[in-house]
Amino acid sequence: MRNVKSNSIWIGIIHMGLGTVLAQMINIVAQPILTRIFPAETLGIYTYIISLATMIIPVASLKLDMLIVSESDDKEAQYITDACIIINVFISLIYALVIAVGYQITDNNIFNKYGIIIYIVPILVFTNGLRFLFISYLNRYKEYKTISIIAIIREAIRAIIQVGSGFLSLGVFSLSMGYAISPLFGLNIQMKNYIKKLKERPRITAQKFKEVVLIKGKRQILYLVPAQFINSFSSSLVTISITALFSAKVLGYYSAGARILDIPIVFITSNVSKVCYQRISENVSNSKPVLKTLMSVIVVLSMISVLGFGILYFIAPRLSEIVFGKGYRIAGEYIRCLCVMYAVRLVATSFAGVYTVFKKQNFELILNILLIVSAGLSYIVCRMLETEVTTYLKLMNMGYTVVYLLMLLGYIVVCKNYDKKVRSVDK
Incomplete structure (x- = not known):
C-alpha cells in the first residue's frame, strides 16, 4: 500500500506544484515592483522580445526532448539527450541568422521594430531551450523535487537581476538578460546524472544522431514541431498584433493582465502536464488503461478552473490596480475579456504530449x-474595422475557447480508443 501511494500520480503533481508555488511566489512579488519602476511601454517592449523567443523555445530541440521521457531503453534516452543538445545549438544559431537577415531587409518589420535589442533573442532561445530539455531529462527519472528546487533558484535569480536593473535604470536589455541568464543557474544540478552517464558510455556518432532524428524523432518533427510552433506563434501573434494594431503601451497593460491569467497555468498546467505525460507513457508501455487517470485529472482541474477564473472575472480590475499600481485598472478589463478561454486552456493544455504517446x-x-x-x-x-483592443481580445477569446475544447475532446477520444484495445487484448 505504501508503494502504491508513493507512486501515485498526485504525489508527483504535489511535489512539482509545491516547488512551482514557491518559485512563482517570487515572480508574483517581483511583478508589482517591476510595474512601478518600469514604464508600461518598456514592459511592453520586453514582452515583445520574450514573445519572439517563446515562438522558438518550445521547438529548440525539435520536440525530441519528449522522447527522453517515453523511451524505454535508458541508453537510447541518453543518446536522445545528446541529439537534443546539438539540435538546440543549431536552432539557436539558425534563428540568429534569420534575425540578422530580417533586421536588414526592410524597415519596421517584426525583427527591427525596437532596434538591436532583438539580437538577445537567440540567447534566450538557447538558454531556455536547455532548461526545458533537462526538465524532460529529470522528468524521466521522476526527479520532481529537483525540478522544483531549480525552478525556485531560477525565478529568484531572474527577479534579482530584473528588479536590480530597474533601480539602476538599465531598461529593456537588463530585463531581457534576466530572462536569458537565470536558466543557467541550477543547470549543473540538472545535468549531474547526464554527465555521469556520459562518462560511462560512448559518445553519440553521426549515424546514431541520424537514427535519433530521422527514425525515432520522425513523427515528432513532421507533426509535433509544426504543431508546437504554430501554437507558440499563435500566442506570440497576440503580442505582435497588439503592437501592430495599438501600441507598446497597450501591450504593456495587456502583458500585466496576462501575467495574472498565466499564474494558474504556470502553477498547475505546466506541472500536471509533465506528470500526466510521464504516467500515461508508463501505462501505455505496460499495456495498462489510461482513460480513468485522464478523466480523474480533468474533473479536478475543471472544478479548480471554473472556480478560480470565475472569481478572477469579478475582481480583476480592482486586483490589477492593487497589484500593479495606479493606471493598471485597464489591465483588469483585458483580463475579463480572456477569462473563459484561460479557464478551458488550463484544463486542455494540462495533457500536452498525450497525442505523442499514441502517435497522433x-x-x-x-x-x-x-x-x-x-x-x-x-x-x-x-x-479592417479599427476596433478597440477589448474587441480584439473578445474575438480571440471566442476562437481560442472553441479550439481548446476540441483539443480536450480529442484527448478523451484517443484514450478511450486505446482502453478499448487493451480490454480486447486482455479478453
Whole structure:
C-alpha cells in the first residue's frame, strides 16, 4: 500500500506544484515592483522580445526532448539527450541568422521594430531551450523535487537581476538578460546524472544522431514541431498584433493582465502536464488503461478552473490596480475579456504530449493550425474595422475557447480508443 501511494500520480503533481508555488511566489512579488519602476511601454517592449523567443523555445530541440521521457531503453534516452543538445545549438544559431537577415531587409518589420535589442533573442532561445530539455531529462527519472528546487533558484535569480536593473535604470536589455541568464543557474544540478552517464558510455556518432532524428524523432518533427510552433506563434501573434494594431503601451497593460491569467497555468498546467505525460507513457508501455487517470485529472482541474477564473472575472480590475499600481485598472478589463478561454486552456493544455504517446501528432498539428487561423481572423477583422483592443481580445477569446475544447475532446477520444484495445487484448 505504501508503494502504491508513493507512486501515485498526485504525489508527483504535489511535489512539482509545491516547488512551482514557491518559485512563482517570487515572480508574483517581483511583478508589482517591476510595474512601478518600469514604464508600461518598456514592459511592453520586453514582452515583445520574450514573445519572439517563446515562438522558438518550445521547438529548440525539435520536440525530441519528449522522447527522453517515453523511451524505454535508458541508453537510447541518453543518446536522445545528446541529439537534443546539438539540435538546440543549431536552432539557436539558425534563428540568429534569420534575425540578422530580417533586421536588414526592410524597415519596421517584426525583427527591427525596437532596434538591436532583438539580437538577445537567440540567447534566450538557447538558454531556455536547455532548461526545458533537462526538465524532460529529470522528468524521466521522476526527479520532481529537483525540478522544483531549480525552478525556485531560477525565478529568484531572474527577479534579482530584473528588479536590480530597474533601480539602476538599465531598461529593456537588463530585463531581457534576466530572462536569458537565470536558466543557467541550477543547470549543473540538472545535468549531474547526464554527465555521469556520459562518462560511462560512448559518445553519440553521426549515424546514431541520424537514427535519433530521422527514425525515432520522425513523427515528432513532421507533426509535433509544426504543431508546437504554430501554437507558440499563435500566442506570440497576440503580442505582435497588439503592437501592430495599438501600441507598446497597450501591450504593456495587456502583458500585466496576462501575467495574472498565466499564474494558474504556470502553477498547475505546466506541472500536471509533465506528470500526466510521464504516467500515461508508463501505462501505455505496460499495456495498462489510461482513460480513468485522464478523466480523474480533468474533473479536478475543471472544478479548480471554473472556480478560480470565475472569481478572477469579478475582481480583476480592482486586483490589477492593487497589484500593479495606479493606471493598471485597464489591465483588469483585458483580463475579463480572456477569462473563459484561460479557464478551458488550463484544463486542455494540462495533457500536452498525450497525442505523442499514441502517435497522433497530426491531430495536434490540425488543432494548432486552427489556433493561428483564429488569431489571424481576429487581427484582420480588427484591422479592417479599427476596433478597440477589448474587441480584439473578445474575438480571440471566442476562437481560442472553441479550439481548446476540441483539443480536450480529442484527448478523451484517443484514450478511450486505446482502453478499448487493451480490454480486447486482455479478453
